[in-house]
Amino acid sequence: xxxxxxxxxxxxxxxxxxxxxxxxxxxxxxxxxxxxxxxxxxxxxxxxxxxxxxxxxxxxxxxxxxxxxxxxxxxxxxxxxxxxxxxxxxxxxxxxxxxxxxxxxxxxxxxxxxxxxxxxxxxxxxxxxxxxxxxxxxxxxxxxxxxxxxxxxxxxxxxxxxxxxxxxxxxxxxxxxxxxxxxxxxxxxxxxxxxxxxxxxxxxxxxxxxxxxxxxxxxxxxxxxxxxxxxxxxxxxxxxxxxxxxxxxx
Amino acid sequence: xxxxxxxxxxxxxxxxxxxxxxxxxxxxxxxxxxxxxxxxxxxxxxxxxxxxxxxxxxxxxxxxxxxxxxxxxxxxxxxxxxxxxxxxxxxxxxxxxxxxxxxxxxxxxxxxxxxxxxxxxxxxxxxxxxxxxxxxxxxxxxxxxxxxxxxxxxxxxxxxxxxxxxxxxxxxxxxxxxxxxxxxxxxxxxxxxxxxxxxxxxxxxxxxxxxxxxxxxxxxxxxxxxxxxxxxxxxxxxxx
Numbered sequence: 443x444x445x446x447x448x449x450x451x452x453x454x455x456x457x458x459x460x461x462x463x464x465x466x467x468x469x470x471x472x473x474x475x476x477x478x479x480x481x482x483x484x485x486x487x488x489x490x491x492x493x494x495x496x497x498x499x500x501x502x503x504x505x506x507x508x509x510x511x512x513x514x515x516x517x518x519x520x521x522x523x524x525x526x527x528x529x530x531x532x533x534x535x536x537x538x539x540x541x542x543x544x545x546x547x548x549x550x551x552x553x554x555x556x557x558x559x560x561x562x563x564x565x566x567x568x569x570x571x572x573x574x575x576x577x578x579x580x581x582x583x584x585x586x587x588x589x590x591x592x593x594x595x596x597x598x599x600x601x602x603x604x605x606x607x608x609x610x611x612x613x614x615x616x617x618x619x620x621x622x623x624x625x626x627x628x629x630x631x632x633x634x635x636x637x638x639x640x641x642x643x644x645x646x647x648x649x650x651x652x653x654x655x656x657x658x659x660x661x662x663x664x665x666x667x668x669x670x671x672x673x674x675x676x677x678x679x680x681x682x683x684x685x686x687x688x689x690x691x692x
Numbered sequence: 693x694x695x696x697x698x699x700x701x702x703x704x705x706x707x708x709x710x711x712x713x714x715x716x717x718x719x720x721x722x723x724x725x726x727x728x729x730x731x732x733x734x735x736x737x738x739x740x741x742x743x744x745x746x747x748x749x750x751x752x753x754x755x756x757x758x759x760x761x762x763x764x765x766x767x768x769x770x771x772x773x774x775x776x777x778x779x780x781x782x783x784x785x786x787x788x789x790x791x792x793x794x795x796x797x798x799x800x801x802x803x804x805x806x807x808x809x810x811x812x813x814x815x816x817x818x819x820x821x822x823x824x825x826x827x828x829x830x831x832x833x834x835x836x837x838x839x840x841x842x843x844x845x846x847x848x849x850x851x852x853x854x855x856x857x858x859x860x861x862x863x864x865x866x867x868x869x870x871x872x873x874x875x876x877x878x879x880x881x882x883x884x885x886x887x888x889x890x891x892x893x894x895x896x897x898x899x900x901x902x903x904x905x906x907x908x909x910x911x912x913x914x915x916x917x918x919x920x921x922x923x924x925x926x927x928x929x930x931x932x
Contacts, residue, residue, distance in 0.1 A: 537928050586882075589878050589881045589882075592877075592878040593878045593879065595874075596874045596875050596878055599867070599874045599875075600861070600862075600871060600874075600875060603866045603867040604864065604865050604866075605866065606864075608932060609864060609932040612928050612931070612932040613861045613864070613865075613929065613932060615928070616857075616861065616925045616929055617858075617875060619921065619925060620854075620857075620858075620918075620922070620925065621879070623917065623921065624878075624882070627882065
């Protein structure tokens with residue numbers, strides 16, 4: 443019960459943090475601009491965009507709002523890699539110990555990772571449309587990440603088509619480890635092969651941008667962990683219920 | 693008598709040969725794997741003709757020939773891998789192998805080698821045919837055949853190795869061949885990308901050997917990583 447209470451608090455704190463990060467992304471981080479527009483009269487803007495007087499009117503910087511997706515897209519992606527790695531770790535632990543709890547942990551961690559992966563894909567897609575002008579590009583990072591998504595889906599397909607419980611646990615652990623090999627490939631590929639995908643933290647970031655980013659990252663990980671704990675507890679209770687049912691029937 | 697005593701402790705190499713021989717003998721008797729894989733590959737080529745039939749005369753097929761060739765190999769190997777392991781399971785051979793005093797890694801290498809062998813035979817038959825009917829080898833010289841053989845072999849080793857592991861899992865599922873496709877294609881993806889790049893690099897009008905060797909290297913690295921993973925994990929799969 444104590445764990446659930448902690449998880450609940452984590453979810454609340456994480457929710458507050460991501461909300462704060464959202465507001466900070468717009469109001470405290472720097473507004474990145476691309477190009478300027480000249481308007482005939484002065485307008486009121488929420489952001490300091492006025493960059494000077496031109497001969498024909500007032501010159502405004504064009505705010506690059508799609509850049510704000512960065513504060514959520516990158517934390518989602520990093521969380522997905524992290525949680526996937528945790529899932530692979532539990533898979534290895536399962537093969538070492540053959541304890542059923544690790545199988546459940548692998549599955550629940552994989553579910554949480556899949557949620558982060560889907561959020562990454564959606565947020566990334568919006569950014570790609572705004573920034574590159576296309577919904578999808580077969581580019582090294584996007585491709586390997588998409589393959590990672592398919593591998594995670596395949597993990598659940600494999601699970602669902604196995605009936606024997608022990609066999610399901612072993613096979614899915616084996617496949618989880620094989621699938622995980624794609625994670626480091628996807629993570630490092632932008633540093634190895636020329637790619638259109640931006641590389642974060644190569645050139646450093648201004649503090650005003652780094653703070654909302656970190657707040658969002660920590661908030662998401664807290665929510666992710668809370669979901670993981672609650673789901674794990676649900677699964678454990680379901681398993682206990684099964685055992686009770688069986689003993690009552692038998 | 694001396695021979696009998698020796699047979700109590702059979703070396704790994706002899707176990708490996710025995711498993712491989714079993715597959716070959718079974719194939720020689722039924723000729724099922726090769727006919728089904730070969731015929732299937734041929735049908736894929738026919739479908740390619742349909743797909744390319746409206747491309748027009750200005751279309752240079754060598755630009756996509758690498759991709760087409762590997763696509764045919766992937767589909768054919770999917771079919772072959774599934775059959776190879778379904779046989780093992782339905783006829784109870786895998787259980788018998790597990791009962792026999794054979795090291796688990798030897799079973800993996802024996803099965804993978806058998807799958808590799810059949811895949812290579814089908815490739816040897818289908819690749820020249822593919823080159824011929826689509827005129828994909830129009831810029832190719834004699835040396836190209838050698839380079840093509842290298843990349844085909846490196847790719848096939850990866851397909852057979854990882855495929856054996858995944859097919860051993862998928863034959864025990866309710867979805868069988870569907871599950872194999874779902875598992876196999878994403879896992880194979882990096883390898884296919886590299887082998888297609890390497891194959892295309894040598895088939896185009898201006899062969900780019902730097903790209904070719906780089907991509908063969910990437911495929912080799914994939915083989916090394918995936919085969920070690922498959923080798924290490926096969927024992928768990930067999931034990932389940």
